[in-house]
Amino acid sequence: MAEYKESKDNPLHREFGLWSNTKYVLGKAKKYCASALVLAAIGMVASSILQYFWGVFGKYVLDIIENGADNEAKWHNLIMFLLVAGIITTVLIVSNTISGSLTWYKYIDIRMRVISERVNRVLGLNYEILERPDVLDMHERALEACNDNQNGFEGMLHIIPELGQNLLTVIVTFVAVTVLDWKLIICLVILAVIQFLYYRKIVKKDKEEVWDKLSPIWRKIGYMSRVTQDFEYAKDIRLFGLSKYLVNKQKKIFREKEERMDKHYNMWSGHAYFAGLVTLIAKGLVYAVLFYAVIKKDLTIGNFTMFLALSTAFSQSLPFLLLRFGDYKKCSLRVDDLRTFMELDIIKKEETIPLPEADAYTIEFKDVSYKYLKAENYALRHLNLKINAGERLAVVGLNGAGKTTMIKLLLRLYDPTEGVITLNGVDIKKYDREDYYKLFAPVFQDVETFAFPIAENVSMKTAAETDKEKVAKVLEEAGLSDKIATLKHGIDTYITNIVEDDGIDLSGGEKQKLALARALYKGAKVVVLDEPTSALDAIAEQQLYERFDRMIGKKSAVYISHRLASTRFCDNIAMFKNGEMIEYGTFDELMDKNGEYANMFNIQAKYYNEAETPDMLSEDAPSLAHEG
Numbered sequence: 001m002a003e004y005k006e007s008k009d010n011p012l013h014r015e016f017g018l019w020s021n022t023k024y025v026l027g028k029a030k031k032y033c034a035s036a037l038v039l040a041a042i043g044m045v046a047s048s049i050l051q052y053f054w055g056v057f058g059k060y061v062l063d064i065i066e067n068g069a070d071n072e073a074k075w076h077n078l079i080m081f082l083l084v085a086g087i088i089t090t091v092l093i094v095s096n097t098i099s100g101s102l103t104w105y106k107y108i109d110i111r112m113r114v115i116s117e118r119v120n121r122v123l124g125l126n127y128e129i130l131e132r133p134d135v136l137d138m139h140e141r142a143l144e145a146c147n148d149n150q151n152g153f154e155g156m157l158h159i160i161p162e163l164g165q166n167l168l169t170v171i172v173t174f175v176a177v178t179v180l181d182w183k184l185i186i187c188l189v190i191l192a193v194i195q196f197l198y199y200r201k202i203v204k205k206d207k208e209e210v211w212d213k214l215s216p217i218w219r220k221i222g223y224m225s226r227v228t229q230d231f232e233y234a235k236d237i238r239l240f241g242l243s244k245y246l247v248n249k250q251k252k253i254f255r256e257k258e259e260r261m262d263k264h265y266n267m268w269s270g271h272a273y274f275a276g277l278v279t280l281i282a283k284g285l286v287y288a289v290l291f292y293a294v295i296k297k298d299l300t301i302g303n304f305t306m307f308l309a310l311s312t313a314f315s316q317s318l319p320f321l322l323l324r325f326g327d328y329k330k331c332s333l334r335v336d337d338l339r340t341f342m343e344l345d346i347i348k349k350e351e352t353i354p355l356p357e358a359d360a361y362t363i364e365f366k367d368v369s370y371k372y373l374k375a376e377n378y379a380l381r382h383l384n385l386k387i388n389a390g391e392r393l394a395v396v397g398l399n400g401a402g403k404t405t406m407i408k409l410l411l412r413l414y415d416p417t418e419g420v421i422t423l424n425g426v427d428i429k430k431y432d433r434e435d436y437y438k439l440f441a442p443v444f445q446d447v448e449t450f451a452f453p454i455a456e457n458v459s460m461k462t463a464a465e466t467d468k469e470k471v472a473k474v475l476e477e478a479g480l481s482d483k484i485a486t487l488k489h490g491i492d493t494y495i496t497n498i499v500e501d502d503g504i505d506l507s508g509g510e511k512q513k514l515a516l517a518r519a520l521y522k523g524a525k526v527v528v529l530d531e532p533t534s535a536l537d538a539i540a541e542q543q544l545y546e547r548f549d550r551m552i553g554k555k556s557a558v559y560i561s562h563r564l565a566s567t568r569f570c571d572n573i574a575m576f577k578n579g580e581m582i583e584y585g586t587f588d589e590l591m592d593k594n595g596e597y598a599n600m601f602n603i604q605a606k607y608y609n610e611a612e613t614p615d616m617l618s619e620d621a622p623s624l625a626h627e628g
Contacts, residue, residue: 036106043099044161048168055309062302111154127413141337152334166321173314192319282315355435360389368419394567397576441524445531447511455491478517542566
C-alpha cells in the first residue's frame with residue numbers, strides 16, 4: 001500500500017476543488033451508468049431511515065399499548081400498525097440490499113471506462129511529451145487515481161452515498177435531540193470533533209512513521225520478487241549459489257516490513273479503543289439525559305425509546321460523517337491528479353492542412369537544433385540536411401552522436417527546438433501528425449511484438465483489415481516463411497502465450513525479420529532502419545541492409561548504424577559526432593577526404609576481414625533471412 005502524498009512539486013499539477021471534482025465524478029457516472037446513481041440514492045435514503053426507524057416504530061407501538069382504548073380496538077390498531085411498519089421495513093431493507101449488491105460492480109464498470117479514457121489519452125499524447133519526467137509523474141499519479149477501488153475516482157463514488165446517508169441522518173436527528181436537550185447536542189458534537197481530531201492525528205502519524213518509511217521497503221520487496229522469480233536471473237542464481245543469500249536477504253526485508261506493520265496495527269488498535277471509549281461516553285450521556293427526562297419531565301416509555309434511537313443515530317452518524325469527509329477530501333486530491341493528466345494542454349492544437357498526394361517526397365532539415373527538457377546542452381545542433389526522393393541515406397556515428405535524435409525529429413516524434421523540417425517545401429508542423437506518420441515505415445533497434453496473431457503483428461491492423469496474402473508474401477521476403485511453415489496455425493499463431501495457451505515466442509533474429517516484414521507490409525514512401533541489427537556482426541548487418549534495400553525498390557530509405565561499413569552502399573552518408581553532422585557525401589568522397597569518417601572506417605575495418613566482404617555481399621551469397 002502506497003500512501004498518497006499531497007505534494008504540489010509537479011509544475012503541471014492543478015487543483016480543481018472538492019465541488020468541481022464531485023461534479024466530475026458524478027458526471028462520469030451519469031455518462032457511463034446513470035442507474036448506479038439512482039440505486040445509490042435509493043440505498044442512501046433507505047439506510048439512513050433504517051438507523052432510527054425501529055426507535056420511532058417502537059414509540060408508536062408502546063403508545064398504542066399504553067393508550068386507554070378497549071382491547072379489541074387496541075389489538076386492531078396494533079396489528080394494522082405492525083403490518084404497515086413491516087411493509088415499510090421490508091421495502092427499506094430490500095432497497096438497501098439491492099442498492100448495495102448492484103452498485104459495487106457498476107462502480108467498477110464506471111472506473112474501467114475511465115481507465116479506458118486514461119489509456120486512450122496516453123496513446124494520443126505526442127511521444128515527445130510522454131517522455132517528459134513531469135508528464136510521466138502525472139501519468140503515474142493518474143494511474144493510481146484510477147486503479148485503486150477504495151481511493152481516488154471510485155473511492156469518491158463509494159463515499160458520496162455514505163456522506164449523503166450520514167448527513168441526512170444528522171439533519172433529521174439533530175432536531176429531535178435538540179428538542180430533548182440542547183446541551184446534549186453540544187456534548188455529542190464536542191465528542192465527535194475530539195474523535196475526528198484524534199483520527200486525523202493517527203492518520204498523519206501512520207503516514208509519517210509507517211507508510212513513508214515503507215516506500216523504500218516496497219521497492220526492495222518488488223526487486224527481490226522480480227529477481228527470485230524472473231527466469232533471466234535463474235542461471236546466475238544457481239551457478240553462483242545465490243539461493244541462500246537471496247532468501248536471507250528477503251527475510252531481512254520482510255522483517256523490516258513486519259516491524260512497520262506492527263506499529264501500524266498498534267496505532268489503529270489504540271484508535272479503536274479510544275473510539276470505543278468516546279462511544280461509551282456518548283451513550284452514557286444519552287442515557288443520563290433520558291433517565292433525567294423520565295424522572296423530571298415525565299417522559300413516556302414510547303418517547304424514551306424514540307429519543308434513544310434518534311440520539312444514538314446522531315452520536316454515531318456525526319463522527320462518521322466527519323471521518324468520511326476527510327477520506328473524501330483525500331480521494332478528491334487523487335482525482336485532481338487524474339484530471340490534471342486528462343486535461344494536459346502542453347501542446348496547443350493548431351489548424352492543419354491536408355498532406356499532399358505525391359509520388360515522391362523530399363524532406364529537408366533547415367538549421368535544426370534540439371535540446372531535451374532541462375538538459376544543459378543541445379542533443380543536435382544546426383543540422384542542415386536534405387533527403388531527396390528515392391535516395392538512400394546512411395546516418396552513422398558512435399553511440400550518443402545524435403543519430404537517434406535526428407531520426408525522432410525526422411519521424412516527428414520530436415519537434416525541433418530551433419529551425420524547421422520541411423516536406424516538399426512545407427513545414428511538417430502544418431500537417432496532421434497522424435497523416436505524417438503514414439509516410440514512414442520504421443524498423444527500430446528494439447523490436448516490439450504484441451500478443452496478437454503473427455498476421456496482425458505484421459499488418460498492425462485488425463483481423464478484418466489484414467490482407468493475409470500480402471502478410472504471407474512479406475514474411476517470405478523477410479525470411480520467416482520456414483518458421484511459419486512449422487507452426488500449426490501458421491500466420492494465425494499468437495505471439496506469446498499471454499492471450500492464447502499455444503502462443504509462441506520469437507527469437508531475437510526472428511523478431512528482426514518480423515519487423516522487416518512489418519515495414520514491407522506498410523509500404524510507406526520512406527523506410528527507416530534504426531540499428532535493428534545491432535546484435536549482429538558488421539558483415540551480417542551489411543548483408544541484411546543490402547538485402548532489404550533490394551526489397552524496397554525505389555522508395556526513399558534512411559539507414560542508421562554505428563558501423564560505417566554496413567551502409568557504404570548508400571547514395572550519401574551523413575556522419576554525426578557530439579550532436580553535429582560533421583561530414584556528408586558519398587562513400588568515395590568521404591574516404592578521399594581522409595577525415596573523421598575515413599579514420600573511423602579504417603579503425604573498424606581491423607575487426608573483420610575486408611578481403612571476404614565482396615564475396616559475402618554478392619547476389620549469390622546465402623540469405624541472412626535464414627539466420628536466427
